[in-house]
Amino acid sequence: MSLLSLKTMQTQIGQYAVLHDVTMDVPQGGVFVLLGRNGAGKTTTLRSIMGLWKPSPGSVTFRGQDITGLHTADIARLGIAFVPENMGIFGGLTVEENLILATAKGTFDPDRLQRVYRLFPALETFWTKQAWSLSGGQKQMLSVARAIIEPRELILIDEPTKGLAPSIIDAMAEAFREIAEHATILLVEQNFEFAKSLGRDMAVIDDGRIVHRGTMADFVVDKALQDRLLSLSA
Amino acid sequence: MEQLNKTLERFGGVNLLPVAVALVAFVLIGAPSSWVTLTVAGLAMGMMIFLMASGLSLVFGLMDVLNFGHSAFVSFGAFVAASVLGWLAGWLGSDSVFLNAAAILLAFTAAILFGLIAGWFFETVVIKPVYNDHLRQILITMGALIVSEQIILAVWGGTPMSVPRPQFLEGSVLIGDVANEVYRLFAFVLGLIVYLALYVTLNRTRIGLLVRAGVENREMVEALGFRIDRLFIGVFMAGSALAAMGGAMWAGYETLITPALGAEMMIVVFIVVIIGGLGSVEGTLLGAIMVGLVANYVGFLAPKLALASNMLLMMAILLWRPNGLRPAVK
Ligand SMILES: Nc1ncnc2c1ncn2[C@@H]1O[C@H](COP(=O)(O)OP(=O)(O)OP(=O)(O)O)[C@@H](O)[C@H]1O
Ligand SMILES: [Mg+2]
Numbered sequence: 001m002s003l004l005s006l007k008t009m010q011t012q013i014g015q016y017a018v019l020h021d022v023t024m025d026v027p028q029g030g031v032f033v034l035l036g037r038n039g040a041g042k043t044t045t046l047r048s049i050m051g052l053w054k055p056s057p058g059s060v061t062f063r064g065q066d067i068t069g070l071h072t073a074d075i076a077r078l079g080i081a082f083v084p085e086n087m088g089i090f091g092g093l094t095v096e097e098n099l100i101l102a103t104a105k106g107t108f109d110p111d112r113l114q115r116v117y118r119l120f121p122a123l124e125t126f127w128t129k130q131a132w133s134l135s136g137g138q139k140q141m142l143s144v145a146r147a148i149i150e151p152r153e154l155i156l157i158d159e160p161t162k163g164l165a166p167s168i169i170d171a172m173a174e175a176f177r178e179i180a181e182h183a184t185i186l187l188v189e190q191n192f193e194f195a196k197s198l199g200r201d202m203a204v205i206d207d208g209r210i211v212h213r214g215t216m217a218d219f220v221v222d223k224a225l226q227d228r229l230l231s232l233s234a
Numbered sequence: 235m236e237q238l239n240k241t242l243e244r245f246g247g248v249n250l251l252p253v254a255v256a257l258v259a260f261v262l263i264g265a266p267s268s269w270v271t272l273t274v275a276g277l278a279m280g281m282m283i284f285l286m287a288s289g290l291s292l293v294f295g296l297m298d299v300l301n302f303g304h305s306a307f308v309s310f311g312a313f314v315a316a317s318v319l320g321w322l323a324g325w326l327g328s329d330s331v332f333l334n335a336a337a338i339l340l341a342f343t344a345a346i347l348f349g350l351i352a353g354w355f356f357e358t359v360v361i362k363p364v365y366n367d368h369l370r371q372i373l374i375t376m377g378a379l380i381v382s383e384q385i386i387l388a389v390w391g392g393t394p395m396s397v398p399r400p401q402f403l404e405g406s407v408l409i410g411d412v413a414n415e416v417y418r419l420f421a422f423v424l425g426l427i428v429y430l431a432l433y434v435t436l437n438r439t440r441i442g443l444l445v446r447a448g449v450e451n452r453e454m455v456e457a458l459g460f461r462i463d464r465l466f467i468g469v470f471m472a473g474s475a476l477a478a479m480g481g482a483m484w485a486g487y488e489t490l491i492t493p494a495l496g497a498e499m500m501i502v503v504f505i506v507v508i509i510g511g512l513g514s515v516e517g518t519l520l521g522a523i524m525v526g527l528v529a530n531y532v533g534f535l536a537p538k539l540a541l542a543s544n545m546l547l548m549m550a551i552l553l554w555r556p557n558g559l560r561p562a563v564k
Binding site: 081091093101146 | 443453
């Protein structure tokens with residue numbers, strides 16, 4: 001059984017129909033990559049899963065439970081974390097406060113905290129700094145750290161490499177590999193090299209519809225398909 | 235210039251503004267004793283306005299709700315407290331400091347309780363149906379302000395109501411050789427205590443952390459698993475109670491109140507919140523102190539300008555800092 005399953009999900013923002021038919025299954029474990037051109041509906045898909053937009057008609061099923069229409073907070077409590085495109089960092093709060101806020105009880109589990117320190121040493125260094133003063137890469141690390149400070153089964157991550165230096169992207173890939181051993185990552189990415197190195201299963205969205213599903217291994221070798229689905233001149 | 239900015243920042247940045255204003259006023263006024271009296275009056279007034287405005291700022295910061303009816307709580311707080319003080323006139327006149335204090339404590343408690351309950355009612359009935367719709371928020375909350383003024387007229391009548399003060403808060407004390415009204419010192423100290431309590435709650439508790447984070451990015455707090463809407467009603471009630479308490483203190487300060495109090499305070503409270511920067515309690519305090527000081531100094535130096543002083547202050551500050559002095563990070 002798949003961990004997350006989207007069935008003919010349609011999402012309207014204001015009066016614009018943005019998603020027309022998003023149907024896909026995210027299996028448990030590993031990194032599932034969702035690819036697509038600019039404006040294809042990737043962010044909207046993640047926000048709809050999270051309940052930040054209300055999809056209708058269509059359904060979102062998580063671990064066999066229908067979560068369509070639930071409140072965002074309740075969806076999060078069921079075990080889904082969200083790392084948004086703009087990182088959603090609380091700039092006026094310190095690194096510590098950003099992380100403690102993400103814990104359900106307001107206290108750190110020592111093991112999970114050590115793990116965050118190990119994956120992202122910069123966060124320990126800047127522990128008491130206000131988050132607005134962090135670099136872009138450090139903010140991204142904080143945003144990911146917030147998603148793993150509590151046990152969550154599914155982590156939605158929206159374009160984490162946007163605007164980051166190559167060395168930080170490598171560190172990020174390393175962290176994602178470790179995280180994907182304990183949880184499932186649904187990764188939205190434009191950086192194909194990055195996505196390719198992580199993903200096992202994948203799907204492509206275009207104009208609010210899932211237009212391709214398959215394994216990353218197959219997709220990587222099919223240059224013609226890549227060109228058709230991802231090139232700028234569609 | 236850059237260097238100067240940095241040095242200023244280290245010594246408190248915009249927090250120094252009230253000090254700068256006080257220094258300029260000192261030079262312009264000339265007479266130190268008048269200056270001390272005006273400064274104390276300005277600080278006391280600022281603290282009371284801070285109580286009235288702080289809730290509005292948080293409510294806007296947290297849920298983007300524009301509540302033009304906020305000062306109705308100020309008005310109700312003033313009238314409720316005045317009524318309680320009226321009933322307890324016997325205690326107020328007594329020489330026993332204990333009875334005096336009990337009377338004022340009961341009056342303030344009544345105002346605060348009223349603010350809590352009215353805040354809950356207002357949020358549920360008036361605000362909830364118009365989340366995410368600024369135009370309707372403005373219309374319906376302005377309507378609510380008018381309705382509340384009519385309710386006050388119906389209950390307390392149209393004639394100005396005089397507010398008795400407890401014996402121990404009457405008269406003046408000497409600071410150096412300058413006489414200062416006791417009530418002003420009382421208002422200042424009480425306001426300061428409430429500010430510190432608010433500061434500790436926001437900066438040292440989990441609820442405070444959620445509020446500060448929610449002001450910055452409500453969606454993200456929800457995506458972390460917290461119901462901001464449930465937190466919001468608590469913040470709204472607390473903000474209404476603070477406004478009512480501010481109103482109760484104001485009643486004792488002015489000693490004569492009219493049903494128009496709410497509408498009058500509405501303008502001041504909005505100016506303070508805008509000057510201070512929306513969503514920030516520190517900013518609101520700064521804005522309130524500035525308004526209090528400037529109103530008193532200008533009232534003394536150029537009485538004709540007194541009415542316009544708030545507006546001029548707001549324009550000057552917005553030209554310099556379009557988001558206010560200390561806006562919450564967004
Ligand atoms: N708040 C909104 N209001 C109206 N239209 C929106 C809104 N957000 C997104 N859209 C539209 O929905 C479509 C999909 O947007 P979405 O942000 O999901 O794309 P994306 O695949 O994440 O793009 P990118 O790669 O640029 O991040 C776009 O055409 C966009 O203009
Ligand atoms: Mg996007």
